């Protein structure tokens with residue numbers, strides 16, 4: 001039976017969309033637990049190909065197929081890029097499946113509702129899983145991953161798609177060193193919605209930009225770039241940098257790091273719905289440059305541009321790709337030179353951590369009366385953990401030998417990122433498309449806000465970003481904030497993904 005050609009859904013060829021059943025796959029193990037349900041590693045019984053199966057939960061849906069799943073499928077159908085996860089096909093379950101406990105699956109009266117699965121290319125890790133294993137990356141490796149993340153995101157933005165949930169767990173990595181953007185469940189295509197409000201309930205808390213935290217419902221690609229800044233800083237520091245517990249704490253931490261917003265550094269901020277509730281009592285200066293000084297001038301400059309409070313002044317993905325950081329030594333390494341790690345999905349790492357904690361508790365209980373010198377002989381909890389496998393390279397190499405992505409001209413000057421180059425995206429326009437929302441006047445009432453990026457920012461973003469004077473239509477959502485990746489408050493995320501009101 002034919003399978004989808006690379007980059008294509010098998011919508012028209014046999015098997016057609018939804019034609020094959022999940023029986024065509026052997027489920028090997030669970031690798032993820034998301035809002036929709038579960039993600040499995042599986043093998044195509046016909047081809048032997050390893051894939052990821054993401055089960056779309058329909059049992060909790062009152063109105064049938066979840067709108068967010070529909071949106072994810074629709075968006076992924078139009079995105080074809082080496083740094084965006086490939087949706088290969090959709091399959092259904094043939095009969096009532098047993099649930100995870102082996103009990104018969106959900107039914108709706110006499111009407112059986114089957115499950116629907118999205119079939120993705122399989123990736124060995126997610127970035128969160130790798131970091132939780134304690135993997136640290138060298139500068140060339142960080143540059144390599146960041147370039148891929150920015151290339152994938154630039155492609156999305158060029159196609160008027162906002163991801164709206166960039167976080168470490170949604171960045172998938174394979175053992176060839178490729179990084180792909182995944183989980184488009186919160187993504188939004190702007191082409192059909194030129195002027196409308198967008199939901200404010202987006203982006204996992206730790207990666208959420210200040211404009212969203214302050215209640216903005218008109219926003220653009222800059223929201224994703226804030227999250228990219230958080231990822232960049234996380235890669236440098238080896239841990240999430242703004243791990244707030246709720247909206248108040250998140251904003252507080254942002255202001256302490258990036259300075260407090262005011263009408264001078266962010267024209268219009270005071271008109272955002274929740275500005276008065278959350279504005280700091282006393283002005284704060286940014287200490288971002290100081291905090292990250294050790295990573296070098298170019299890294300700090302780029303990070304500062306990504307983590308600019310005013311979204312209209314925040315750097316775009318395209319301009320970030322042209323930043324000095326990527327074009328000065330040490331250069332990004334070749335993805336293929338990246339070490340291969342033992343499979344690390346956030347879910348699996350958490351599962352292993354839970355097991356270890358339980359074992360430790362059991363051990364403590366069993367040996368609570370053993371003299372202390374005996375207890376100290378217990379082996380370490382993580383023997384050999386966090387080490388890459390099948391590689392002679394250490395996880396943190398000093399300087400990579402490859403000069404990936406650098407095509408030198410006759411003068412030896414590296415060619416900068418060129419969005420027209422097929423290898424960097426396959427799209428055919430170098431200029432950033434105007435956002436459907438961005439055709440009006442700029443946000444700042446007194447004209448264009450000052451640009452730190454030298455005119456390199458999203459013009460359409462600044463245009464589309466308008467102050468919100470409306471009521472707190474959704475109320476303060478601090479109680480629904482997710483606690484980042486670690487403790488998933490699925491309630492809130494589920495709400496976000498399944499919110500089906502006027503704003504999307």
Ligand SMILES: Nc1ncnc2c1ncn2[C@@H]1O[C@H](COP(=O)(O)OP(=O)(O)OP(=O)(O)O)[C@@H](O)[C@H]1O
Pocket residue numbers: 031032033034035036037039052054085120121122123124125126169170172182183184185345346347493
């Ligand atoms: N194609 C894939 N290959 C390998 N692992 C994957 C793949 N897709 C998803 N996963 C794993 O499953 C996890 C959850 O997947 P995903 O984020 O797409 O689901 P979700 O229901 O939207 O989750 P969430 O509610 O956390 O946003 C990922 O963090 C990743 O570890």
